Each structure stands twice: as C-alpha cells, then as structure tokens.
Amino acid sequence: MNALSVRGLAKGFTLHLQGGTRLAVLAGVSLDVAAGECVALSGPSGAGKTTLLRALYGTYRADAGAILVRHGGGMVDLAVADARTTLEVRAHTLGYVTQFLRVVPRVPALAIVTEAAGAGNDAEARARDLLLRLAIPPRLHGLAPATFSGGEQQRLNLARGFAGAHPILLLDEPTAALDAANRATVVAMIREAKAAGRAIVGIFHDDSVRDAVADRVHEMLPLREAA
Amino acid sequence: MSEPLLSACGLAVRFGSITALDSVGAALWPGEVLAVVGESGSGKTTLLKVLSGRVRPEAGHVWYRAPDGERTDVHAMPLPMLRRLHRSDWGFVEQDPRQALRMDVSAGGNVGERLMAAGARHYGHIRDEAARWLAEVEIDVARIDDKPATFSGGMLQRLQIARTLVTQPRLVFMDEPTGGLDVSVQARLLDLIRTLVRRLGIAVVLVTHDLAVARLLAARIMVMQRGQVVEDGLTDQVLDDPRHPYTQLLVSSVLAA
Secondary structure (H helix, E strand, O other): OEEEEEEEEEEEEEEHHHOOEEEEEEEEEEEEEEOOOEEEEEOOOOOOHHHHHHHHHOOOOOOEEEEEEEEOOEEEEOOOOOHHHHHHHHHHOEEEEOOOOOOOOOOOHHHHHHHHHOOOOOHHHHHHHHHHHOOOOHHHHOOOHHHOOHHHHHHHHHHHHHHOOOOEEEEEOOOOOOOHHHHHHHHHHHHHHHHOOOEEEEEOOOHHHHHHHOOEEEEOOOHHHHO | OOOOOEEEEEEEEEEOOEEEEEEEEEEEOOOOEEEEEOOOOOOHHHHHHHHOOOOOOOEEEEEEEOOOOOEEEOOOOOHHHHHHHHHOOEEEEOOOHHHOOOOOOOHHHHHHHHHHHOOOOOHHHHHHHHHHHHHHOOOOHHHOOOOHHHOOHHHHHHHHHHHHHOOOOOEEEEEOOOOOOOHHHHHHHHHHHHHHHHHHOOEEEEEEOOHHHHHHHOOEEEEEEOOEEEEEEEHHHHHHOOOOHHHHHHHHOOOOO
C-alpha cells in the first residue's frame, strides 16, 4: 500500500523581479513510496531534488499534478489541500528533516525535541534517548542550539525529525555534516524506521549511506537535459 | 475545531481618496497565529483595527464566534458588548506599551486592573494573579509595586503582555509587538509570546513588517499591498515560494545577517 503517490507533478518559479523569467524545475514527476520503503532521489546538482522534497512537504506549491498522502485512513492531495489540512498532515503524517536547523532563540534542545515527540507522558524521556543516541551529551540538553556546532545542530534536527513518529519522512542530506560514527547511527535509525513501516524519501549524497538504506533510486535530470 | 473564531469578508475602508482596505477577507481558527505583513501604508494596521471592532468598515462584515458557538457581527453588536469582549475574551497588544498601560499605576495594578474590569473582586487573589503573570513574563516580582515609568522598553512590552493575558483571552490582536525594541530584547519577547500563545492555545492576529517575526510565530500569513491581500498561505509557502511580485520583493529585500 502506497504511503505516498505522486502523479504528473510540475513546479516552476516565475521571477517577477528578473523580468518575469520562468524557471521550470519539475515536470511530469511520478513516484510511489510504500510503507516501510526508502526511496533515494538521485541526480546532478540542479536536477530538482530539493525542489521535489519541498513540493512533497507542501512548502513549494505545485503548478500541476497530484501529491497523494495516506493520512488518517484516507488520501489527501497536498497539491490542492488548504493551509489547515496541510498543517494537519504535517502534524501527524508527514515529517521533514531539513539540512539546516532553523534556530529558535532561547528554546533548549531538549524542549525542541520534546515538542516534536508529542503530547504523551514519555515524550521527554523519548526526546532525551534520541538526543543521547545521536551523541548530544546531557550537558547540552538544557541549552538553546544557537551555539551548537554544525554537526550538533544537524543531529538535533534529526532527533526532532525522528521524534514525531510520522508515517512518512522526508530527509534532505541527513548525514552531510556527520562523522562516521554518527552516520552509522543515522543509518541504523533509518533502517529501524523502515522496519516500523515508515516510508522515507531522501537525498543522500553519501553513496555508502544511500546503498545502506535505499530500496530504490529515483533518478532525476535537469529539465533542459531531460527534454 | 472546524469553525473559525473570527472571520471577515468584503472589508472596505477609505480615508478620503485613499483606499485603506479593498475587499479584504480573513479567517482565524482557535489557537492559530495569523501574521499580516506588508510595508507601511499597506493597510495591515487598519485591518487589525477593523477586525477588532475599533474602526468601522464602509462595507463588509466581521464575525466573532463566542464560546457558546453563537456568531456575532462585531460591528453590529452593542458597544457595551464589544467593550466587554475587549476586557476579557479579547486582548490588544499595542506597538507602544505606553498607549495601553497606565504609567502612574504600579505594575501589579496595571495587571490587576484588567482582572477587576473583567469582574474579579477579591484583592488577595488579584494581587496573586498579578504576581504570577509578572513572573510569567519574566518581570521580577519584587517590582510589583513599581511604576512602569521606571521600566525599560522591553519590560514595558512584557508588562503589557501580562496585562493582556491575565484574563486568559481566546483572541489577541498584536500590532508590531516587537517594533522599536533592541534585537536582543526582541528575541526574548518573541520566545515569550511563542511559548505563552502555544501553551494557552490563544488565537492571534499579528501585524508585523518583520518577516522573521512572522516566520517564528505564525503558521499562516497574509501579504497586503495597497489595501489588498495579494497572497496568503502557510508561512513557509509564502516566504519560501513567494508568487506575487510584491511578496517576492518583500522576501528578497530582507537582509540576511
């Protein structure tokens, strides 16, 4: 059963401040991802991998096509969903780990992950476990991440992304700033998420990580070359 | 909840030959933060005043849904009823806290006064609540009997927020709440507003010209230009994928630090 089904997705940008230049980035993209499956987006720089990921999350509004997401027993088309439906899908079904943490001033790391872990009594305990697993030591849990290193911020971002138990996870280069030991941890976490039936779409620049987690590769080419 | 707390349609306001609002609609659901952005003169503050019943539109309606589910036309309700709403269920945070606070009344008095206006009578309870809310907004409770005139700009704004939230409103209108404050003071205030609004489930209409403030606080955003809403959507949609030429100009004009 598909957790995510994309049909004929098109996305372009009209740059009004640059003479109305029209940049077509995605056209006719179709993609199915089953529960428990990991699909890696692959292709050269400029092929639209991050654009596709952002479109799947609803941040980039689709020009054409459908983004069907299995949500609460039915399918929701994020390409046409209203703002509140999209928020609802993001809260319960669709998680996104961006490459960079958008730092919220003054909110401690543990609170950021706990908030993502949901309302349950064990939310804080689960958040703490995730932070420890991603090698963020207890002395950092009570600190706001503004002073964290790049790798620590990325690991915090991963902890937040995995804490929510969303059935679908979008990962944008989740291991870009990590050392070998932490890369291995993230690979293990992605495998566990798959085993738990979560569907994953990711961009993995590290081939060894991609080979370790991806069931399939979705090849993408820049539109001009594809045409 | 499937019904909006506040909704508006077809709002029009003109000041002489200037169109301040032109067929503007909006909807706000319980617990939701909606940002209204645009530059000076775009009509965003006028919209806030019309939504909150302070300025009457020439055309259009604003509807408020009371806790009992009853929907009332904000501009058709009797004035005492509107005043009662503003004293308890609604709050208004002004850009300049001096406009909302009484500068010759103690900090605790400023907070307690709103509770009394909403019907509280027991002095001890009122003072306890005032002290609790000063602590919530990180003002040292030892300052409870000090007059606001001795407070810094950031403290005044936090005091105004304490005064507004003490009645546990369902809906708060905010007009540039962080405008005119130092950046470090802004960050603290933003975090405070974000935390309180989430914890208490308050719905907020937030007028700001600062896109970073909108991004941090609001789930949805409306972009206004010359009295019209030119674009709206989720905050990340509008700020990361702006479609209207004016929104693209706004987003591209932000200086990255």
